[in-house]
Amino acid sequence: MQLTNRRKVVSNKEQSFAEKIYLPAIVKGMAITFSHLFKKAPTIDYPNKTRPMAPVYRGQHVLKRDENGAERCTACGMCAVACPAEAITMESGERKKGEEHLYREEKYATIYEINMLRCIFCGLCEEACPKEAIFLTDRLVDTDYERRDMVYGKDKLVEKIDQRIDVSKRQTPEVLEFKKIPGLRHNELYKKIK
Amino acid sequence: MLTFVIYKSILCVVVFGVSLGVAAYSTWWERKFAAFLQDRKGPSRAGPFGILQPLADGGKMFFKEEIIPNVSNKFLFVLGPSLFLLTALMTGVVIPWGKDLIIGGKAYPLQVTDINIGIIYVLGVTSVGVYGIMIGGWASNNKYSLLGAIRASSQMISYEIAMGLSIIALVITAGGTLSFREILEKQDAGISNVMYQPLGFLIFLICAFAETNRAPFDLSECETELIGGYNTEYSAFKLGAFMFAEYINMFISSAIMAGLYFGGYNFPFAHELYSAMGLQEGSVAISLIGFLVYFFKICLFISVFMWIRWTLPRFRYDQLMNLGWKVLIPLSLFNLVLTVVVEFFRGTIVF
Numbered sequence: 001m002q003l004t005n006r007r008k009v010v011s012n013k014e015q016s017f018a019e020k021i022y023l024p025a026i027v028k029g030m031a032i033t034f035s036h037l038f039k040k041a042p043t044i045d046y047p048n049k050t051r052p053m054a055p056v057y058r059g060q061h062v063l064k065r066d067e068n069g070a071e072r073c074t075a076c077g078m079c080a081v082a083c084p085a086e087a088i089t090m091e092s093g094e095r096k097k098g099e100e101h102l103y104r105e106e107k108y109a110t111i112y113e114i115n116m117l118r119c120i121f122c123g124l125c126e127e128a129c130p131k132e133a134i135f136l137t138d139r140l141v142d143t144d145y146e147r148r149d150m151v152y153g154k155d156k157l158v159e160k161i162d163q164r165i166d167v168s169k170r171q172t173p174e175v176l177e178f179k180k181i182p183g184l185r186h187n188e189l190y191k192k193i194k
Numbered sequence: 195m196l197t198f199v200i201y202k203s204i205l206c207v208v209v210f211g212v213s214l215g216v217a218a219y220s221t222w223w224e225r226k227f228a229a230f231l232q233d234r235k236g237p238s239r240a241g242p243f244g245i246l247q248p249l250a251d252g253g254k255m256f257f258k259e260e261i262i263p264n265v266s267n268k269f270l271f272v273l274g275p276s277l278f279l280l281t282a283l284m285t286g287v288v289i290p291w292g293k294d295l296i297i298g299g300k301a302y303p304l305q306v307t308d309i310n311i312g313i314i315y316v317l318g319v320t321s322v323g324v325y326g327i328m329i330g331g332w333a334s335n336n337k338y339s340l341l342g343a344i345r346a347s348s349q350m351i352s353y354e355i356a357m358g359l360s361i362i363a364l365v366i367t368a369g370g371t372l373s374f375r376e377i378l379e380k381q382d383a384g385i386s387n388v389m390y391q392p393l394g395f396l397i398f399l400i401c402a403f404a405e406t407n408r409a410p411f412d413l414s415e416c417e418t419e420l421i422g423g424y425n426t427e428y429s430a431f432k433l434g435a436f437m438f439a440e441y442i443n444m445f446i447s448s449a450i451m452a453g454l455y456f457g458g459y460n461f462p463f464a465h466e467l468y469s470a471m472g473l474q475e476g477s478v479a480i481s482l483i484g485f486l487v488y489f490f491k492i493c494l495f496i497s498v499f500m501w502i503r504w505t506l507p508r509f510r511y512d513q514l515m516n517l518g519w520k521v522l523i524p525l526s527l528f529n530l531v532l533t534v535v536v537e538f539f540r541g542t543i544v545f
Contacts, residue, residue, distance in 0.1 A: 026506060033231045033505045043235045 055169045058121045058136040061114055062165045063158040065106050071158060072133035074110035082128035087118035104131075112157060116141050116150045126170065127179075135167040205306050209286045216492075217441035218248035224500050231504045241442060255434035259416025263427050267333040274330020275428065275435035281323035282439040286445045288312040290375045292459050292485035295478055305375060312374035313361055316450060317354065320405060323443070324350045327407075327414070330436070331424030345511065348413030349404055352518035353411075357401035359526035360394040363533040366455055366543065367391055376456040386457035393529045395455045397522055402447040404518070407440060409503035414506055448495035449488075456491055459484030 002027055009072035018024050046050050064072050093110035095103045102108075125134050130136045222237065222244065229236030237244030262268055290305035309315055324347045331343020367390045368377045381387055388395045405412040415423030422428075425436045452458060464484075473479050510515070517544045 017245070029505045030501060033501065036233055037230050039233050041229070041233050041235045045238070 028131045053138050055138075057138040058123050060116075060137055060139040060141045061119075061125070061152075061157055062135050062137050062167065063112065063154065063168065064133055064135060064165075065161065068101065068104075069161045070100070070102055070104040071108060072104055072131045073109050073112065074105045074107045074114055074131055074133075075112070076107075076130065078128040078130060079125035079134055082124040083119075084122060084124060085120045086113045086126060087120075089113050109154070112154050114152050114157065116152055117147065130179075132171065132176075135165075135170055137165055137167060138169075140167075202306065204289070205304070209291070209306055210283060213283055213286050213442050213445060214438070216445045216496075217254065217438050220436070220444065220496055221251060222247045222526075223317040223496070224488065224503075227497060227500045228504050231501070248482070252434070255431055258451070260430040260432070261427075262439040263335060265335045265426065267335070270329050270333035272432070272493055274326050274328075274333060274424075276326070276433045276441070277329065278323055278326025279435045279439040279442075281319050281326060282442040284447075285316050285319050287313055288374050288443075289449050290378055290451060290458065291488060292481045292526050295481050297478070299389075304485065306374060307371070308375050311372045313365070313372050313377075313454075316446075317358060320443070321350065321354060323439070326439070327424050330428070334424070334427035336427050337344075338420045338422070338426045339424050342414045342420045342426070345420075346407060346424060349407075349411060349414060349514060349518070352515060353401040353404035353522070356397055356518065356522035357405065357527045359523065359530055360391075360397040360401070363394045363526070363530045364398075366530075366533050366537055369542065374453060378453055378460065381457040381460050382464075386455060388455040389457065391529075391533070393525070394450075394533070397526045397529065398451065399457070400517075400522060402451060403499070403502065404514075406443045406447055406499075408444065408499055410506040410509050411514060412503075413508055413511055415513065444496060444499055445492065448492045448499065452488060452491035452495055457486040458491070461487050 066072050075090050077090065077092075079092060080086075080088040089111070090109045090113070091111040092107050095106045095108055121136065123136050126136055141150075209540065226236040226244065228234075237247040240246040240250045242492070244365055262271055282394070287306035290303065290308070295302040295304060299365040327346045328343045331339040331346070333395060334340075364387055365372060368387060371377060371380075374533075403409075407414050411417070413423075415425060420426070425433055428436060468480055468483075471479075
């Protein structure tokens, strides 16, 4: 029974004269290499030029602030629950009087850490977040010498007030609409916690 | 007399400088050309198109640590690369780089010395170059180096025979002269020796690859089997000397091939071009154009060397010896007999 059509019968037949003197084969090979002389190199001249990124590239996370500059995150823990790599940890705290301009709701994250070595950049935290607080951006995570430096705290994650990070490519109206579907797992979980 | 000495020393220095410069830029072009053949871009960081790469490489060679193995014979260890580089540079003196410069009614040949046995001189000096490799490989006191040196020397000795025989055939067609200059003068404007000696040229080309230890005959320094062959133990400037000498050898053998078989500074319709440009025979411009044409041919041949290198895999050692002794030597003998018969019937040689 023949399983594939890739079978090849090996023959040890005598080489012909043309094969013996090698020259036709050499000329053929040289023609092949010569034809490559005129092909364009696919190289991207990296430090001078960079390859364009996909608009929905999932890179380093950002914790968004709202339009008044207050942190949106309420430390509900939905992202930590959703995270398949268990890269996210947080501790919540209560907002004090006079901190209304810093935190949007009464509860906020005193500590929020993402271990960038564990993170697989799947974007499930972003999908789970009910407050539109965490997003993946097109920034690349820098390398570092120490493992502990790869655990990013709020100092690196929360966007600066004067340097807002644009997430409109990932937070499209379709995404917002999608998140309102009541049957979604994060909505149910959120109701339970509430 | 004084002008003669000054003129010859200037010419020596220029030939020396040009050989070194071409060797340095061959390394750059080797990498660039390899990149083009492999759909890459090649060195591009040092200067525009990586044009300063040879300077960077040379600087690196100078500042690297100089290691001499303590079990080696130190005198011979230093002598090896020096001899190799010396003989490589010595071959350049018999090559006529262009037509005579005529300044103030006096002829200044663009050739350091016109010995009447120029071709034999080149063959002799290049075979002395084998001693450099042999001494270097042996003095390293390393088995890999020794094997590389043995391979290099046996390969060079084997291929010199076929090369010599193909040159004899060429000399017969060229009218029985061994002077480079006269052979080049005979190929005036158009009819170059390759038309009379196509088989001889092919044999010479293959032998030139073997003589310069280039791919596909680079098994004296092959990375996969012998680490680096005879230059395994060499570092810093002595390694640089070996590599430089190899590139100079490549340049010189390209010059010899372009000269003996492709007419050197002569080219088709040269006289028509000169008269169309209104140039007098023997003017400086003609020498300059001739030199540029010759240089262009040499560059083409160097590119062919590289083109072959990045196309063909390395021969096995027994294949190399079979090709040399069983194929090329009979073939060159056949070519010699054929040449003699043809020339006899053409009436150029009389018994």
